[in-house]
Amino acid sequence: MRSNQRWTLPGLALLLLCALPCAHAAEDSLHYGLFGMVHVQRPPAAVADTILLLSDAAGWSAREDALARALAAHGARVVGIDLPTYLQRLQAIGEPCSYPAGHFEELAHWIERHEGDADYRTPLVIGRGSGATFAYAMVAQAPAGTFPALLTLGWDWNFSLPRAICPGDAGAITRIGADARHHVVATGDFPGEWLPLPGAHLADPARAFDNLRQQLDLPPPRLLEEQAVEDVGVTYAHWREQQDADPVALPDDIADLPLTEIAPSAEGDGRIAIMLTGDGGWAGLDKGVAASLAGAGMRVVGFSTLKFFWQKRSPEVAGKALARILAHYAKAWPDAQFVVIGYSFGASLVPVLVNRLPATLQQRIDRGIMISPDADAVFEIRIGDWFGGAHHEGSVPVLPLIALSPIPLTCIHGNDETDSFCKPGQDARLGVLGLPGGHHFNGDYAALGDAIIEVLQARASAQP
Missing domain, CATH: 3.40.50.1820 (Alpha/Beta hydrolase fold, catalytic domain)
Incomplete structure (x- = not known):
C-alpha cells in the first residue's frame, strides 16, 4: 500500500536486532514509530492470527490486558495499541487528512517480521470504546482484504478528530460537525466482516445505540462490560473456527x-x-x-x-x-x-x-x-x-x-x-x-x- 506520507520508523532498529526468529516471553512491550510502546501478548502454542487491539480513550489499562489475555488463550498474538499515544502522534503529521490504515498495516507487517513468522497473516482488528469507533474508521479506509474482520466492543458516539481521515475505497469516513471537528460516519460498503459487540462506557447507552442501529446497523446491546472479556474471546474463537472450516483447496x-x-x-x-x-x-x-x-x-x-x-x-x-x-x-x-x-x-x-x-x-x-x-x-x-x-x-x-x-x-x-x-x-x-x-x-x-x-x-x- 503506497502513501505519500513519510515518517521515521525507529522500530526498524529493533527489527534489525531480531532479524532471525527469536525466543519471546508470553508478554512483552516493544516500541514502534507512531505507536510508541505496543503491548504484545503471545499465545501458549502456535499463533493462529495476529490481532491489533486498540484501547479506549483513557489508554492501555488492566481491562485491555484482560482482553488481550483472553484472546491469546484462543491462539491469537495480540498487539495492543494505546489509542491516545497514537492519536497524538498522528495529529502531529502535517497532512490535510490522515491515512491510519497504512500505519496499522505496516505495524502488522513489522510485528510479524519481528516475530519471525514464516508466512504473513492479515490481521484482525479489535477496538474498545473510543478505540472501537476509530478502528471502524481505520478499517473502512483500508482496501478490502487488508483487514479480514473488525470486532468492536462498544462505541464512543462522541469520538471526534481534529483532522479528517482521508476517504478510502468505501468513500468518506469522517464528516465535519458544528464543533469544527471530524466525526466518524457510516460507510456504504464496509471492506471486511464486522462483528460489533455493544457494551461501551457511554453515559446514555440506550440513546446512543438506538442512533447507531439506525446509522451503523448495529444489533441491540447484549452484554455488560464485565462480560466483555469472555464474549470477545468466544467471538474470536468462533470466527477462527469458521475460517478453518471452509478452506479453499487448490490442486x-x-x-x-x-x-x-x-x-x-x-x-x-x-x-x-x-x-x-x-x-x-x-x-x-x-x-x-x-x-x-x-x-x-x-x-x-x-x-x-x-x-x-x-x-x-x-x-x-x-x-x-x-x-x-x-x-x-x-x-x-x-x-x-x-x-x-x-x-x-x-x-x-x-x-x-x-x-x-x-x-x-x-x-x-x-x-x-x-x-x-x-x-x-x-x-x-x-x-x-x-x-x-x-x-x-x-x-x-x-x-x-x-x-x-x-x-x-x-x-x-x-x-x-x-x-x-x-x-x-x-x-x-x-x-x-x-x-x-x-x-x-x-x-x-x-x-x-x-x-x-x-x-x-x-x-x-x-x-x-
Missing part, C-alpha cells in the same frame, strides 16, 4: 502457492488473467479489477506477492512459480490464451518473470499489463516500502527487460502520479495508457478493469 501441483481463483461470471473468449498483486496482497484494487474482468468472461487467478515474497526469492524461483501457474491452467484449458497483469510491486515483475518462461508458455500469453509499476523489480517485501523508506539489494531494472520482452506490454498509470514509470516513447514494445487519479485510480477499479478489457480487445481485433 496439488499449485497448492503451495498463494493463489485466489475467480471464475468468470459471464460468457467470454476463454482468456485467463494471471494477476500479480501489489505489496498489499489480494486487496482492494486487485479484487476490483478481478471482478471487472470476471464480469467480461475471464477467469482470474490472483497471485499474492505479499505472501509469496514475504520470504526473499530469486528471480529464477519467482519465474518458475509463474511457469507452474501457467502450466496448470494451460493444461486445464488447452485452448485458452493468457494475459499476465501486475499492479505496483507485481507490475514491475511482469517483464522479469515472463522473460524467464519457457517458449512454449510465452506463446500462450497474449499480452502483459503493467499497472503503476516501479522502475525496478524487487523480490522481497521489506518493512518501510509503504512509506518510501526501503532500499532493495538485488533489484532488477525493468526497462532493459521490456526491450527483450517476447510479448507486447501495456503500461497503465494514474495521470496524477508524479513519479510514474509509464512514459510514452520509452520502448516500442511498451504501450502507455493514462487514466484519471493517482496510484489507486480514485478507487474506480471497474473503470480500470474496463480499460484493460479495451486494450485486450484492441489487440485481438488487430490480429489477422
Whole structure:
C-alpha cells in the first residue's frame, strides 16, 4: 500500500536486532514509530492470527490486558495499541487528512517480521470504546482484504478528530460537525466482516445505540462490560473456527502457492488473467479489477506477492512459480490464451518473470499489463516500502527487460502520479495508457478493469 506520507520508523532498529526468529516471553512491550510502546501478548502454542487491539480513550489499562489475555488463550498474538499515544502522534503529521490504515498495516507487517513468522497473516482488528469507533474508521479506509474482520466492543458516539481521515475505497469516513471537528460516519460498503459487540462506557447507552442501529446497523446491546472479556474471546474463537472450516483447496501441483481463483461470471473468449498483486496482497484494487474482468468472461487467478515474497526469492524461483501457474491452467484449458497483469510491486515483475518462461508458455500469453509499476523489480517485501523508506539489494531494472520482452506490454498509470514509470516513447514494445487519479485510480477499479478489457480487445481485433 503506497502513501505519500513519510515518517521515521525507529522500530526498524529493533527489527534489525531480531532479524532471525527469536525466543519471546508470553508478554512483552516493544516500541514502534507512531505507536510508541505496543503491548504484545503471545499465545501458549502456535499463533493462529495476529490481532491489533486498540484501547479506549483513557489508554492501555488492566481491562485491555484482560482482553488481550483472553484472546491469546484462543491462539491469537495480540498487539495492543494505546489509542491516545497514537492519536497524538498522528495529529502531529502535517497532512490535510490522515491515512491510519497504512500505519496499522505496516505495524502488522513489522510485528510479524519481528516475530519471525514464516508466512504473513492479515490481521484482525479489535477496538474498545473510543478505540472501537476509530478502528471502524481505520478499517473502512483500508482496501478490502487488508483487514479480514473488525470486532468492536462498544462505541464512543462522541469520538471526534481534529483532522479528517482521508476517504478510502468505501468513500468518506469522517464528516465535519458544528464543533469544527471530524466525526466518524457510516460507510456504504464496509471492506471486511464486522462483528460489533455493544457494551461501551457511554453515559446514555440506550440513546446512543438506538442512533447507531439506525446509522451503523448495529444489533441491540447484549452484554455488560464485565462480560466483555469472555464474549470477545468466544467471538474470536468462533470466527477462527469458521475460517478453518471452509478452506479453499487448490490442486496439488499449485497448492503451495498463494493463489485466489475467480471464475468468470459471464460468457467470454476463454482468456485467463494471471494477476500479480501489489505489496498489499489480494486487496482492494486487485479484487476490483478481478471482478471487472470476471464480469467480461475471464477467469482470474490472483497471485499474492505479499505472501509469496514475504520470504526473499530469486528471480529464477519467482519465474518458475509463474511457469507452474501457467502450466496448470494451460493444461486445464488447452485452448485458452493468457494475459499476465501486475499492479505496483507485481507490475514491475511482469517483464522479469515472463522473460524467464519457457517458449512454449510465452506463446500462450497474449499480452502483459503493467499497472503503476516501479522502475525496478524487487523480490522481497521489506518493512518501510509503504512509506518510501526501503532500499532493495538485488533489484532488477525493468526497462532493459521490456526491450527483450517476447510479448507486447501495456503500461497503465494514474495521470496524477508524479513519479510514474509509464512514459510514452520509452520502448516500442511498451504501450502507455493514462487514466484519471493517482496510484489507486480514485478507487474506480471497474473503470480500470474496463480499460484493460479495451486494450485486450484492441489487440485481438488487430490480429489477422
